[in-house]
Amino acid sequence: MSKSYSPTWRLISVIVLRPLLLLLVRNKWQGRQNIPRTGGIILAPNHLSYADWGTDALFFYQCGRYPTFMIKASAFEIKGIGAFLHKAGQLPVNRGRADAALVLKEAEKALAEGAAVVVYPEATATRDPDLWPMVAKTGVARLALATGTPVIPVAHWGTQDILPYGSKKVRLFPRKTVRTVAGPPVDLSQWAGQATSARALRAATNAIMAEVSALVGQLRSEQPPAVPYDPSSAISRTGGGGSLAAPLPPGNGPRGAADGLNGNAAHRESGGAADGQSEAGQA
Numbered sequence: 001m002s003k004s005y006s007p008t009w010r011l012i013s014v015i016v017l018r019p020l021l022l023l024l025v026r027n028k029w030q031g032r033q034n035i036p037r038t039g040g041i042i043l044a045p046n047h048l049s050y051a052d053w054g055t056d057a058l059f060f061y062q063c064g065r066y067p068t069f070m071i072k073a074s075a076f077e078i079k080g081i082g083a084f085l086h087k088a089g090q091l092p093v094n095r096g097r098a099d100a101a102l103v104l105k106e107a108e109k110a111l112a113e114g115a116a117v118v119v120y121p122e123a124t125a126t127r128d129p130d131l132w133p134m135v136a137k138t139g140v141a142r143l144a145l146a147t148g149t150p151v152i153p154v155a156h157w158g159t160q161d162i163l164p165y166g167s168k169k170v171r172l173f174p175r176k177t178v179r180t181v182a183g184p185p186v187d188l189s190q191w192a193g194q195a196t197s198a199r200a201l202r203a204a205t206n207a208i209m210a211e212v213s214a215l216v217g218q219l220r221s222e223q224p225p226a227v228p229y230d231p232s233s234a235i236s237r238t239g240g241g242g243s244l245a246a247p248l249p250p251g252n253g254p255r256g257a258a259d260g261l262n263g264n265a266a267h268r269e270s271g272g273a274a275d276g277q278s279e280a281g282q283a
Contacts, residue, residue, distance in 0.1 A: 032182065040112060040149050041152055050163055055156060057069075068090060068107075146195040153182070157179050213225075
């Protein structure tokens with residue numbers, strides 16, 4: 001089977017980016033044993049900052065996986081960068097276009113080839129005032145249920161100190177610490193074979209986010225909110241600018257240590273409600 005990427009360009013990215021990221025950021029990692037070293041997997045991290053992709057990519061590489069990110073299509077049009085992204089096997093997300101859901105098909109193909117595909121379920125950096133994971137899109141569940149691929153919940157904390165969302169000022173000094181943890185695969189067996197059911201997609205997404213939120217709470221030594229922040233409504237936990245969504249299911253917690261796809265297009269493509277991927281990343 002011919003590869004859809006260039007192993008040489010992937011090696012070049014590792015040689016250039018790995019030492020740079022290790023130099024600039026102090027990293028503390030947990031749960032690396034929960035990420036399989038072979039086979040298709042979906043990696044589902046929380047999203048705090050445009051700096052997330054760098055420390056996430058380094059963590060996944062140190063776990064023995066080269067990450068395949070879903071990245072906004074406009075990045076592939078930048079001279080020099082776009083060619084590299086294609087050669088490294090990253091996946092373009094076309095926002096607001098009728099073919100937006102095609103990225104899900106590309107992701108399914110990559111998973112079938114044994115890739116480690118990174119999906120930020122929230123689709124953009126969290127708008128929660130306290131930086132907890134917010135209500136997620138259902139694209140991650142759509143991928144998982146359509147392919148039977150395991151979903152590994154991932155949490156990080158500290159990238160917001162390097163590049164706060166909405167800021168263009170990178171704060172590397174003094175050197176910041178980013179802590180990252182991976183949990184065991186999320187149990188989605190009760191929704192197996194229901195990739196076109198909107199109800200199943202939402203429930204599976206909530207189960208994934210319950211695990212991610214629990215891991216974020218572990219890193220922060222705090223209890224995550226029982227109800228995630230929903231930026232689409234008018235009232236928030238703090239009194240404005242968002243709302244409470246349906247509560248997350250209890251889940252099992254951490255049992256051990258891009259703006260998104262066009263929702264309507266993804267819904268039509270899948271025959272159900274499927275939306276949301278990543279807005280940033282490369283490795």
